[in-house]
Each structure stands twice: as structure tokens, then as C-alpha cells.
Amino acid sequence: MTGTEIIxxxxxxxxxxxxxxxxxxxxxxxxxxxxxxxxxxxxxxCIYHHTHRFLQQHQYLSPEPPNDFAYWVSQILNEQxxxxxxxxxxxxxxxxxxxxxxxxxxxxxxxLKDNKLAKLRFAGEGAEFHFIKSVSFVLPxxxxxxxxKELLIVIKKITIDSIYFHMFESRLRLxxxxxxxxxxxxxxxxxxxxxxxxxxxxxxxxxLDGLRNKLIVMLEKRITI
Amino acid sequence: xxxxxxxxPIVGQATIDDLRLLADRLKDKLVQHINSTPVGxxxxxxxxxxxxxxxxxxxxxxxxxxxxxxxxxxxxKKFHNALHGRxxxxxxxxFDIFMDTSNENIREIDTCGDxxxxxxxxxIALIKKKxxxxxxxxxxxxxxxxxxxxxxxLMNFIPNYDSAVFSSPNFSQKLPIKQFLISxxxxxxxxxxxxxxxxxxxAVLRKYNILKDKPIMTQISRFDRLKDPVGVIQxxxxxxxxxxxQLILAGGTASDDPEGIKVIEEVKExxxxxxxxxxxxxxxxxxxxxxxxxxxxxxIQKSIKEGFGLTVSEALWKAKPVVASNVxxxxxxxxHKYSGLLCHSIEGxxxxxxxxxxxxxxxxxxxxxxxxxxxxxxxxxxxxxxxMLLFLSLYHGEDVVYL
Numbered sequence: 001m002t003g004t005e006i007i008x009x010x011x012x013x014x015x016x017x018x019x020x021x022x023x024x025x026x027x028x029x030x031x032x033x034x035x036x037x038x039x040x041x042x043x044x045x046c047i048y049h050h051t052h053r054f055l056q057q058h059q060y061l062s063p064e065p066p067n068d069f070a071y072w073v074s075q076i077l078n079e080q081x082x083x084x085x086x087x088x089x090x091x092x093x094x095x096x097x098x099x100x101x102x103x104x105x106x107x108x109x110x111x112l113k114d115n116k117l118a119k120l121r122f123a124g125e126g127a128e129f130h131f132i133k134s135v136s137f138v139l140p141x142x143x144x145x146x147x148x149k150e151l152l153i154v155i156k157k158i159t160i161d162s163i164y165f166h167m168f169e170s171r172l173r174l175x176x177x178x179x180x181x182x183x184x185x186x187x188x189x190x191x192x193x194x195x196x197x198x199x200x201x202x203x204x205x206x207x208l209d210g211l212r213n214k215l216i217v218m219l220e221k222r223i224t225i
Numbered sequence: 226x227x228x229x230x231x232x233x234p235i236v237g238q239a240t241i242d243d244l245r246l247l248a249d250r251l252k253d254k255l256v257q258h259i260n261s262t263p264v265g266x267x268x269x270x271x272x273x274x275x276x277x278x279x280x281x282x283x284x285x286x287x288x289x290x291x292x293x294x295x296x297x298x299x300x301x302k303k304f305h306n307a308l309h310g311r312x313x314x315x316x317x318x319x320f321d322i323f324m325d326t327s328n329e330n331i332r333e334i335d336t337c338g339d340x341x342x343x344x345x346x347x348x349i350a351l352i353k354k355k356x357x358x359x360x361x362x363x364x365x366x367x368x369x370x371x372x373x374x375x376x377x378x379l380m381n382f383i384p385n386y387d388s389a390v391f392s393s394p395n396f397s398q399k400l401p402i403k404q405f406l407i408s409x410x411x412x413x414x415x416x417x418x419x420x421x422x423x424x425x426x427x428a429v430l431r432k433y434n435i436l437k438d439k440p441i442m443t444q445i446s447r448f449d450r451l452k453d454p455v456g457v458i459q460x461x462x463x464x465x466x467x468x469x470x471q472l473i474l475a476g477g478t479a480s481d482d483p484e485g486i487k488v489i490e491e492v493k494e495x496x497x498x499x500x501x502x503x504x505x506x507x508x509x510x511x512x513x514x515x516x517x518x519x520x521x522x523x524x525i526q527k528s529i530k531e532g533f534g535l536t537v538s539e540a541l542w543k544a545k546p547v548v549a550s551n552v553x554x555x556x557x558x559x560x561h562k563y564s565g566l567l568c569h570s571i572e573g574x575x576x577x578x579x580x581x582x583x584x585x586x587x588x589x590x591x592x593x594x595x596x597x598x599x600x601x602x603x604x605x606x607x608x609x610x611x612x613m614l615l616f617l618s619l620y621h622g623e624d625v626v627y628l
Contacts, residue, residue, distance in 0.1 A: 017243055017246070019243060019247070019610060019614055020614070021405055021407075021611060021614040021615060021618055022405060022406040022407070023403060023404065023405055023406070024391065024394055024397040024404040024405065024406050025404075026397050026398065026399045026400065026404065028394075043624065044624075045624040126369065126395055128395075130394035130395070130397065132394060132406060133624065134624075135614075135618060135623075135624055135625075135626065136624065136625045136626065137247075137614055137617060137626045137628055138625065138626065138627050138628065139243075139246050139247070139628045141242070141243075141246065142242075157238070157239060158239055159237070159239035159240060159242075159243060161243065162239075173625065174625070
């Protein structure tokens, strides 16, 4: 293992955790026209929920498309092509929920324009798309670290909810532009290279445990235990 | 009763740490659960596990049960069936009986909790006592297509609650209050779900004269028409034309379910057709239920309607392959062909059971996936966490809450 000297941070890093509650908003869509209309009007917390739910519910699976819209369109409406287009939207590219929402809506609208018959497909009773939103509760944990070695120790044992918060929620929902680990490593530890490497990870293509392991490997390369 | 730290080997230390973090923020609140029965049925079972753990977390928690006579519970059973969409004759007299008993409970029950948590329709009218405290209504029933007469009656009460909780998005209705989605859960350390030694399993089979000489299909459920025990027998008979197997239908009745006895008689009559059908009445014998599930080759849950269908999670937790109806909360627990097989009819159930009995490797894989799905989404620790978040949501209206 190649190691570098342990540098203490200017500011300690406190781990937060994010726990969520699912709120039903009573809106449902039976076809693509209704779906796109509602995508444009529902709260941002709904778009966030439907583009991130899979990450937490199926963390034990190989990565699934982090997108409920894609799943419903292909599995329920049987519109495979649109399903693929929605699944392959590069969520990581978007730094705000607003821009992500616009991309999803535009993708569906374009498909409806190109495929006139698509609007005739309806979901069966009970299989409608239900809009749901995530209410996030952000709490500080007792874990505070001062250097990369301590960071590594905590990343190995912290809940995936905490990793999720620092990698996904802070960047997109709280619009911090980058994940919290990269921000801290860059600004408090001064290791721009490692910070950049973590920033470049597309977290949407890992399971949460896979992401944890990737971070562990990156950190282990840089410190001597 | 299991202590919190006993869950650590199953869910990890950090999950328990999170529960403590949340509980710290509810230390000054009295949470009061109110339902209609202390034993029998999923609600009482969950509260039996949850209340002691909430107390261990330092949250002052009490559990009260409303009182009601036979007539009241006959009416609430009719309400229950009607809310599930079954045709029922509901008269004004039924509503009067409901309100008479409700008024007695309103007089007698001290709703002193900072948070009063009402479970299901039976105690719903207690909301009339709402003061400055917060009130939650938890609907455990599939109300996707409710009888409008009963639903309209309940709407005299629901809007006065602070929030409502449902088990599936399909049950969500247009309401003027907030609605949350919280799935129920199983307790992996309860007698019904904990690991059992093989000797215990064998002893239970011996007790009921069940031999292990042929595959066992089992449905564990209250004897209730909505669980379709007769449909299970029909599916079994279709399977048996091709595969020699046996069927166990086991369960009890809840004290708030007067219809159960009639259903048992019907089922016994149908079961006379085949000596390999075992009808077992197991009132509150959780170890025996556990043993029967573990002894089974395939578990069935062929409900016509289902509030959630926790027996599915129980079976999956034991890594058993499950064939279940695509109703209520069941599709939340089973992703078709990934963690079990979903069906829509007796014929569909029979076909799926044959598939599993003839492909043991596939069946094994479905069971293993199902167990992981339950570990991640349907254990008591997740449920505890969400209930505490729900309590906190009563004091915070934002989409992102900093605690």
C-alpha cells in the first residue's frame, strides 16, 4: 500500500445522516400525457424521490436505473424505447432538481411527438404511477473525523444513509455542487487530487455498498494504516 | 422480549445508532397507541413488538385498547370488508351501533398522549377528543376501492387528524391532510420469525401428524374470506393432479373477527376432498407458525384483498419461495420473478406453485432474494425509524428537516 503522511484537517468533518419519510400526494397518472403533465407540476421533492428511490431500496442489487419513471414506462406501459431513454438520463450531470425535471419532461414530450400511438397506452387499474415525495430528516451523527485515516475508519462502519446523504443529497437536493467528501478533502485537507477523483465518480452507477467499497479503496491507496 | 442490541447482528450497529439519534428528539413526548384488540391480527402483533422497543429507546409510550361488544365488532368487520371493496349491506343501525360504542370509548379512554396514534377504523371516532395534541390515523386496510358509504362516514373523522398513514400508494385517497406511506414490518427476533432448531420443526410436524414424505405448500392466515382459503384448496387440487404434495392451511381468528368461525367450517367441508389437506387452528401459537413456515416447500398467500400481507414477509425472511396474489401491499414485498411469484387467479397460483415445485434451484434463488428484500425494507427496525420520523414530522412541515 502506498502511503502519505496523515494531514490533519483545518476543520473537522462531521458525518450527518439522512433519514426519509415517504409522503403520498394523492396524484396519479395512467398514461404518458398525464405523466408528463404531472412531472411538470409536482413538487421538486417528488422528482427527487422518483429519481433516487431505487438507490436506497435496492442497494443489495446490482445498480438499477435510479428512476421510477423509466421502470413504470417500460414495465407497465410496455414502452421499452422510452423506458431506455429515461433510464439512461445521466442524473449525475444535473446539479439541480429543476434541470433534471426539465430533462425528464422533455424526453417524454419528444417521444410523444415522435410516437403518436404512445398516448393511447394506459396502465391497468391499480398499476397507475403514484407520485410520492421524500421528506428528508438530516441529523448530525456522533462521528467526527480530523484526517483521512479517521475518515476511512468511519466510512467503513457508517450507515449507507449517511454515505447517501454526503454523496447524493447534499450535491443535488441541497445544491452544494459537489459531494461533501470531495469538498472537505479539497478545502480542509488540501488533497485536490483525491477530492477530484471522488468528484469524478458517477455514484449513480454503483450500489450504495459498492460506493462505500469504492471510497474505501480510494482512501486506502492514500494512507498508511 | 428482544432488546435493541439483539438486532445489531441482523441490521448493524449504525442502524441502531440512528434509532437512538431520533429517539433523543422525542424524549419529552408521550406517544399513545390506540387500537381495537390486544392480540390477533397484524396490528396487535406489530404493537406488541414495537411498544417495548420505543420504551427502551426512552420514548414514553402507552398502548390502549378500545372496548366493544359483539355487535360493535360485527359492524366493524362489515366496515372492514366494505372498505376492502366487498359488497356489504350497511344500514343506519350499523352506524348507530358504531357511534354508541365509540361514544362510550370517548368517555372512558384518556387520550392524554402528546401524540395519539389511532390504528384502523374501529377507534377512529376518538378524534372527537382532540385537544392541543397531535393525532395520527394509521389505516392498515386496502382502501384502494372502498365502499363509498363507509368511506364517507369515515371522512367525518379523518380530516380532523393531523396526518394519515397508508401501507401502499394504491390506498392513497384525496385527503385534506398529509398522507404518509409506511409499510408494516416483521420482528426477526419474535417467536414467529426467529431461527428454530430442526428438532422443534420436526416436533411440530409430528404433533399435527404431518409427514415429510412429500412437498408441503402452506398458507398461514386468519380464516377469513378475504384470504381465500377455499381458493387455496382449489389451487392445491390442480397442482396435485401432477405433483404429489400436501397442503397446510393454518391460522387463528382475531378477537375482533366474529366471521372467522363460519369460514373455518366452510374450509373444513372443502378439505374433506383430500386427506393431504391439513387444517390447523393455531390461536396465537407463534412457534408453531414459525415451524410450519420453515417446514414448507412453498408458501402461498392467495388473498383477494390484503392490507399488507405480513405473512409474505415472514415467509421470505425464512428464505421460502412464495406464491402470492398481486393485491394490497404484496407487490411491495414481492418483485415478480425476482423475489417470488405473483398471481391473479386460482389457475395462476396453481401454475406458479407447479413451477416452483419442479424447479427447486429457481425456488431457492427467489427465496434468497426475498430474504434480502425483507432485511432491507420490512424489518421492525425500519418501521421504528419511520414511526419516529412520522412523529417528528408533526412538528416540522418542511421537505428537508434539520434536526
